[in-house]
Amino acid sequence: xxxxxxxxxxxxxxxxxxxxxxxxxxxxxxxxxxxxxxxxxxxxxxxxxxxxxxxxxxxxxxxxxxxxxxxxxxxxxxxxxxxxxxxxxxxxxxxxxxxxxxxxxxxxxxxxxxxxxxxxxxxxxxxxxxxxxxxxxxxxxxxxxxxxxxxxxxxxxxxxxxxxxxxxxxxxxxxxxxxxxxxxxxxxxxxxxxxxxxxxxxxxxxxxxxxxxxxxxxxxxxxxxxxxxxxxxxxxxxxxxxxxxxxxxxxxxxxxxxxxxxxxxxxxxxxxxxxxxxxxxxxxxxxxxxxxxxxxxxxxxxxxxxxxxxxxxxxxxxxxxxxxxxxxxxxxxxxxxxxxxxxxxx
Amino acid sequence: xxxxxxxxxxxxxxxxxxxxxxxxxxxxxxxxxxxxxxxxxxxxxxxxxxxxxxxxxxxxxxxxxxxxxxxxxxxxxxxxxxxxxxxxxxxxxxxxxxxxxxxxxxxxxxxxxxxxxxxxxxxxxxxxxxxxxxxxxxxxxxxxxxxxxxxxxxxxxxxxxxxxxxxxxxxxxxxxxxxxxxxxxxxxxxxxxxxxxxxxxxxxxxxxxxxxxxxxxxxxxxxxxxxxxxxxxxxxxxxxxxxxxxxxxxxxxxxxxxxxxxxxxxxxxxxxxxxxxxxxxxxxxxxxxxxxxxxxxxxxxxxxxxxxxxxxxxxxxxxxxxxxxxxxxxxxxxxxxxxxxxxxxx
DNA sequence: GATCGATGTGATATCGATAACATACCTAAC
DNA sequence: GTTAGGTATGTTATCGATATCACATCGATC
Numbered sequence: 156x157x158x159x160x161x162x163x164x165x166x167x168x169x170x171x172x173x174x175x176x177x178x179x180x181x182x183x184x185x186x187x188x189x190x191x192x193x194x195x196x197x198x199x200x201x202x203x204x205x206x207x208x209x210x211x212x213x214x215x216x217x218x219x220x221x222x223x224x225x226x227x228x229x230x231x232x233x234x235x236x237x238x239x240x241x242x243x244x245x246x247x248x249x250x251x252x253x254x255x256x257x258x259x260x261x262x263x264x265x266x267x268x269x270x271x272x273x274x275x276x277x278x279x280x281x282x283x284x285x286x287x288x289x290x291x292x293x294x295x296x297x298x299x300x301x302x303x304x305x306x307x308x309x310x311x312x313x314x315x316x317x318x319x320x321x322x323x324x325x326x327x328x329x330x331x332x333x334x335x336x337x338x339x340x341x342x343x344x345x346x347x348x349x350x351x352x353x354x355x356x357x358x359x360x361x362x363x364x365x366x367x368x369x370x371x372x373x374x375x376x377x378x379x380x381x382x383x384x385x386x387x388x389x390x391x392x393x394x395x396x397x398x399x400x401x402x403x404x405x406x407x408x409x410x411x412x413x414x415x416x417x418x419x420x421x422x423x424x425x426x427x428x429x430x431x432x433x434x435x436x437x438x439x440x441x442x443x444x445x446x447x448x449x450x451x452x453x454x455x456x457x458x459x460x461x462x463x464x465x466x467x468x469x470x471x472x473x474x475x476x477x478x479x480x481x482x483x484x485x486x487x488x489x490x491x492x493x494x495x496x497x498x499x500x501x
Numbered sequence: 502x503x504x505x506x507x508x509x510x511x512x513x514x515x516x517x518x519x520x521x522x523x524x525x526x527x528x529x530x531x532x533x534x535x536x537x538x539x540x541x542x543x544x545x546x547x548x549x550x551x552x553x554x555x556x557x558x559x560x561x562x563x564x565x566x567x568x569x570x571x572x573x574x575x576x577x578x579x580x581x582x583x584x585x586x587x588x589x590x591x592x593x594x595x596x597x598x599x600x601x602x603x604x605x606x607x608x609x610x611x612x613x614x615x616x617x618x619x620x621x622x623x624x625x626x627x628x629x630x631x632x633x634x635x636x637x638x639x640x641x642x643x644x645x646x647x648x649x650x651x652x653x654x655x656x657x658x659x660x661x662x663x664x665x666x667x668x669x670x671x672x673x674x675x676x677x678x679x680x681x682x683x684x685x686x687x688x689x690x691x692x693x694x695x696x697x698x699x700x701x702x703x704x705x706x707x708x709x710x711x712x713x714x715x716x717x718x719x720x721x722x723x724x725x726x727x728x729x730x731x732x733x734x735x736x737x738x739x740x741x742x743x744x745x746x747x748x749x750x751x752x753x754x755x756x757x758x759x760x761x762x763x764x765x766x767x768x769x770x771x772x773x774x775x776x777x778x779x780x781x782x783x784x785x786x787x788x789x790x791x792x793x794x795x796x797x798x799x800x801x802x803x804x805x806x807x808x809x810x811x812x813x814x815x816x817x818x819x820x821x822x823x824x825x826x827x828x829x830x831x832x833x834x835x836x837x838x839x840x841x842x843x844x845x846x847x
Numbered sequence: 848g849a850t851c852g853a854t855g856t857g858a859t860a861t862c863g864a865t866a867a868c869a870t871a872c873c874t875a876a877c
Numbered sequence: 878g879t880t881a882g883g884t885a886t887g888t889t890a891t892c893g894a895t896a897t898c899a900c901a902t903c904g905a906t907c
Contacts, residue, residue, distance in 0.1 A: 168652070169629075169650065169651060169652055170650070171892095171893060171894085172893065172894065173893080173894095181856075181857090182856070182857050182858080183857095183893085183894075183895095184856075184857060184858080184894095184895075184896095185855085185856060185857075187894065187895060188855090188856085188895095191895090195853095195854065195855065196855070196856085197854085197855060197856090200855080200856085211650070212646055212647060212649070212650025212651075213650075214623060214626040214627055214647060214650075214651065215627050215894085216627065216629055216892095216893060216894065217627040217628055217629075217894085218564050218567055218568055218573055218628060218629055218892095218893085218894085219568055219862095219892070219893035219894035219895085220893075220894045220895065221564050221862090221894085221895095222564055222565055222568055222861090222862045222863065222864085222892090222893080222894070222895085223860095223861065223862045223893085223894055223895040223896065224862085224894080224895055224896075225862065225895095225896095227564055237583055237589050237592060237593065238586055238589045238590065238593060240584055240586070243583050243584045243589060244584065246583060247583065247584060247610075250609075250610070259607070259624065259628070260608075261605070261607070262606075262608050263596075264593075264596070277560060278605065280560040281560055281561050281562065281563040282563055282564065282605070283515075283562055283563075283564055300558055301558060301560060303558070304515065304516070304557070304558025304559075304560075305515060305558075305560065306514070306515055390792065391792050391793065391795075391796040392792075392795075392796055395796065417792075420793070420796070420797075421796055424796050424797055424798045427798045428798050446736065446737050446738075446763075447737065447766070447793050449737075449738075450737040450738055450741065450766070450767055450770050451766075451770055451797065452770045452773045452774050517862095517863060517864085518863065518864065519863080519864095527886075527887090528886070528887050528888080529863085529864075529865095529887095530864095530865075530866095530886075530887065530888080531885085531886060531887075533864065533865060534865095534885095534886085537865095541884065541885065541886095542885075542886085543884085543885060543886090546885080546886085561864085562863060562864065563864085564862095564863080564864085565862070565863035565864035565865085565892095566863075566864045566865065567864085567865095567892090568862090568863080568864070568865085568891090568892045568893065568894085569863085569864055569865040569866065569890095569891065569892045570864080570865055570866075570892085571865095571866095571892065848907105849906105849907090850905100850906085850907085851904105851905085851906080851907100852903105852904095852905090852906105853902105853903085853904090853905100854901100854902085854903080854904105855900105855901085855902080855903100856899100856900085856901080856902100857898105857899085857900080857901095858897105858898090858899080858900095859896105859897090859898085859899100860895105860896085860897085860898100861894100861895085861896080861897100862893105862894090862895085862896095863892105864891105864892090865890105865891085865892085866889105866890085866891080866892095867888105867889090867890085867891100868887105868888085868889085868890100869886100869887080869888075869889095870885100870886085870887075870888095871884100871885085871886080871887095872883105872884085872885085872886100873882100873883085873884080873885100874881105874882090874883085874884100875880100875881090875882085875883100876879100876880085876881080876882100877878100877879085877880080877881095
């Protein structure tokens with residue numbers, strides 16, 4: 156049985172649409188229509204129904220509804236970390252863009268590993284999202300296959316993947332870091348160092364490093380000094396440790412570029428702690444334009460990325476793909492803007 | 502009709518359990534069992550089924566499953582902001598604790614308003630979560646009613662609500678701020694200032710302010726100077742602006758306490774920019790022990806809160822309540838730890 | 848006044864899984 | 878040899894909503 160045929164009042168069972176219908180003296184179908192925007196239900200009936208809804212404290216059950224309508228109203232998004240304000244901004248952009256559409260976000264984080272990404276993708280696909288937003292272009296083969304057989308639109312963000320799945324909203328991390336190098340080279344710096352994480356888990360980090368190395372080459376400068384320190388994402392603290400290691404090995408380094416503002420901030424604070432003057436003794440730059448970079452003293456030169464905009468645009472594209480159905484599934488690529496923000500640290 | 506009776510191979514329709522069953526030559530029920538841990542299916546059958554699952558790229562549809570099993574596998578959590586590393590840590594704690602249970606998190610953020618919280622609660626209840634974690638104890642009446650008729654366990658976090666709904670995992674923000682005042686008073690500071698947001702949207706902020714005022718009174722010190730600046734959460738930048746305003750009005754302020762480390766950091770940087778020595782000319786303390794407070798120079802004295810632990814414990818409690826059913830629905834309160842972290846800024 | 852279309856509402860089938868019960872087969876115990 | 882009990886699998890009903898079609902009512906048009 157499970158449930159009494161006629162639910163006693165006061166019983167602690169969440170009411171169903173049938174309960175509302177009975178109370179309002181209409182059919183369940185009419186209740187369903189009344190609760191859906193843009194359906195034609197007479198004013199009088201709608202009021203009766205709404206009264207019943209309020210009295211019972213009824214809330215629509217979307218899991219049931221999505222089964223018959225074949226639309227779950229979910230969108231999945233997977234980011235490396237939610238503790239990183241850049242990705243949190245992207246997640247916020249996605250949520251904000253979804254808000255007006257009634258779609259709900261399923262958010263997950265990978266801790267920067269494709270294995271966890273694969274597990275997350277599978278877990279999310281069990282919820283039958285109507286579309287999915289990923290960070291970056293590195294995925295396991297199985298993840299790609301799962302996405303393919305799911306048959307839902309995919310938007311990759313934050314990078315320009317070599318092998319895009321569907322659409323892309325991102326920028327070239329390589330180019331952006333290259334631009335930072337060139338900007339500083341123009342100011343006269345010649346001996347560059349780079350601080351980043353050790354493994355290649357963080358593809359954006361690797362791309363930035365490549366952009367660094369390549370730009371140095373192109374400019375014909377002395378080879379860049381690379382310090383790898385810690386598993387990505389590298390923290391403020393690790394940034395500090397890394398700059399120590401850098402200065403020990405190459406004391407004459409003129410400008411240190413960091414994979415992110417957090418490590419740059421760590422490096423900056425460590426230098427100040429050691430009595431070094433920034434930028435006179437050493438210049439420091441970061442990536443991401445975190446709030447801390449703008450307001451610390453001295454302010455940190457960095458690359459501003461439109462994190463929030465990436466989220467909004469990715470969601471906007473995804474919604475279009477969902478709404479538009481199978482047409483226009485072309486592999487479009489949307490380039491998002493970035494710009495160098497020069498501050499006192501360089 | 503909707504779907505062809507016998508799906509053509511290659512058709513872009515996600516396969517269902519029936520498709521898998523047919524291919525494996527078993528019934529759908531057996532497939533269901535094979536995909537669920539701890540069900541008895543013979544090794545041979547399981548292998549056949551798994552092969553079919555892989556060939557088809559089948560992924561279980563939980564929306565359908567949860568309808569009949571009456572368990573959605575969702576847990577909802579609502580935080581003020583995901584861009585705040587304290588709450589992001591709590592969200593991470595929740596996710597990590599849920600991971601092994603197969604429950605999935607529905608995360609939403611309120612932007613510090615109870616109105617958005619109410620809307621979020623309703624949106625989440627539509628997904629029939631098995632439990633819900635809220636931040637703080639301030640909710641609209643309708644939100645309370647919705648939660649009540651949903652009949653699911655609720656855990657409130659980060660505060661000690663006057664009128665708890667179910668269980669609570671948190672600490673007294675008032676007491677914690679009071680302790681910070683007393684710690685600094687013991688070091689000899691007497692003229693205290695407080696920087697926080699303007700409205701009372703942020704209940705934790707208000708509680709901290711009350712704790713500040715009360716502690717000053719108890720210690721018999723000169724009345725605290727209060728500067729309210731900006732809508733919560735107040736940013737690094739606003740912290741800087743607030744300290745300027747504070748010093749203009751009360752130039753002899755000895756120690757400035759801030760509602761969070763972000764505003765404290767902003768205040769600190771602004772003071773340094775103005776050539777003031779911290780803590781000699783002015784002491785600064787924050788709240789929350791954000792990473793920036795530990796690694797900036799000078800390090801910021803603050804109150805360390807076990808954000809991640811709050812998330813884990815709240816999730817742990819919620820899981821117990823979900824598993825335990827209706828029993829032990831007592832209003833328990835779990836106090837989480839906090840401690841003063843003294844650094845160079847005071 | 849008959850016909851038509853618009854509008855409001857109801858009846859029924861259905862979405863894709865699982866719960867609950869039924870059944871077939873096998874082994875062990877008497 | 879018969880029975881009890883366990884294991885593996887199948888059958889049917891069902892979860893709570895919505896799609897779809899059917900039907901009733903009403904006013905406008907000819």
